[in-house]
Amino acid sequence: MDFDYIHTELAKPHVTLTLLHEVYLRQAQEEGAIPYAYRTFTEHYHNFARKHKATMRIRRKPGELIEVDWAGTTLFVQDPDSGERIPVYVFVASLPCSQLAYVEGSFSMDLPAWIKLHQNYFAYFNGVSHILVPDNLKTGITKHTSKELVINKTYAEMARHYGTVVMPTRVRSPHDKASVESSVKAVFTWIIAALRSTTCFSLDELNQEIRTKLEAFNHHPFTKKEGSRWSAFLEEEQFALLPMPETRYSLAEWRTAKVQPDYHIAEKGMFYSAPYDYIGYWVEVKVSEESLEIYFNHMRIASHPTLIGTYGQHRTVPEHMPDTHRQYTEQTPQHALEWGASILIPYFD
Structure with missing residues (x-):
């Protein structure tokens, strides 16, 4: 069997070992050879890939998905003036196929931070997976039940901009996020625990320390096979990622408002018109x-x-106003004079 061919074909969308085994059976029959059973076929491929390749493609295809989550443990930076320890939340993204990870600290876990961190790891990977798999965080997932999935509009819009889709893990299905949880455990050892005694006085300083540890983690040789997470990514996964768009996504948040009797809505103390x-x-x-x-x-x-x-401040589009209001606001002294002149009754001696 040509296992290099099988390994290459498995990288393609919708191609499975079952499908490749069917192709192999037909070829064996045409050649009059006795084919391997499916179980033996997969065992031979598994042994080949484990020995000669950096990644296994039985469960995960290259570039298929990225799993994202917050680490359960926080780091800290110290305020240089007060000495107060300020918590820093640790964001982790993982590519299950190559096991390449991205880690960054953030003072907040709100939506703007969530979007920014996604954009940062897209830039680090220089590409985007076909699927984003977050846990069911309220930041990105508004509602997720067996009957309904509602993704935060900003998060969904960001995903569309990068050509990907959001598919959160199923509720109470821990196996759906096994890869990222494994990465979180490794990140805890390599980064969080390693920086437990390091004192940083700004988020930028802490993230520089995190990046140093992250590079060591991603370039560290595998224990049971050749290469590292970084080499596996370059050789067997980067090609399958979606290309980056020409422009960076501009963060936009969605809210609701009621159009008031003056045909304006209020947003952060400012007022914007809507059609009356x-x-x-x-x-x-x-x-x-x-x-x-x-x-x-x-x-x-x-x-x-x-x-x-x-x-x-008010921002009002004249076309949004009722005709009577618009006529009133467009009145000028010259209009008044012209109107007055038009109704004057000529005086005769």
Whole structure:
């Protein structure tokens, strides 16, 4: 059997050992040879891959998915003025096929931090997997039951921008996240435990220490096979990742608001107009650093540049106003004079 061919074919989407065994059976029959049974076939491939290849492709295909999670243990940075120890949450991403990992610390576990950390590990891997597999964190997953899956809109939008999809682990199914939990355990030994006595005075300083430990972890030789996580990634997985998009995703958060009687919505102390027909309706609001967009039933009804500076500013589009309001605001002294002149009754001696 040509095991190099089998190993290469297994990297392709939807190709399985069962399918390759069927092809092998047909070839053996055509050649008049006695074929191996499926169990023997897989055992021979398993022995070949374990001895000669860095990765196994029976359970995971290259570039198929990335698993992400927060480590259960926190690190700390010390405030240089007060001496206070500030907790740092540790984010871990893992490629199950090559076992390559990415680790970074964050002061927060909120949505902006979650999105930023995803973008950072995409850049580290220089590619994106076809599937993102987070745990059922409220940051990214709004609702997940046996009947319904609701992904946070910002998280889903970020995934679409990078050409991937989000498929969280099933509730109460620990086997779904075995790879990332294994990486978290290794990261705890190599990074978290190793930095337990290291004093850092800023998040950047701590992340530099984490990156040093991470590189040592990813380049450390495997104990039972040749190569390292990094060499396995370069040789057998990087090619299968999706390419990075030309532009970086611009974070946008989704909120809800009610269109007020003055046909404006409020967002962080600023006011933005919507068509007056939607007064009293609840709308969805997409907010980024550059723009604010208003949606009703998934249809965009208004778009504004995001206001910055003093609270209380208004951004009003004239077309959003009732005709009477618009006529009033567009009045000028010249209009008044012209109107007055048009109704004057000529005086005759």
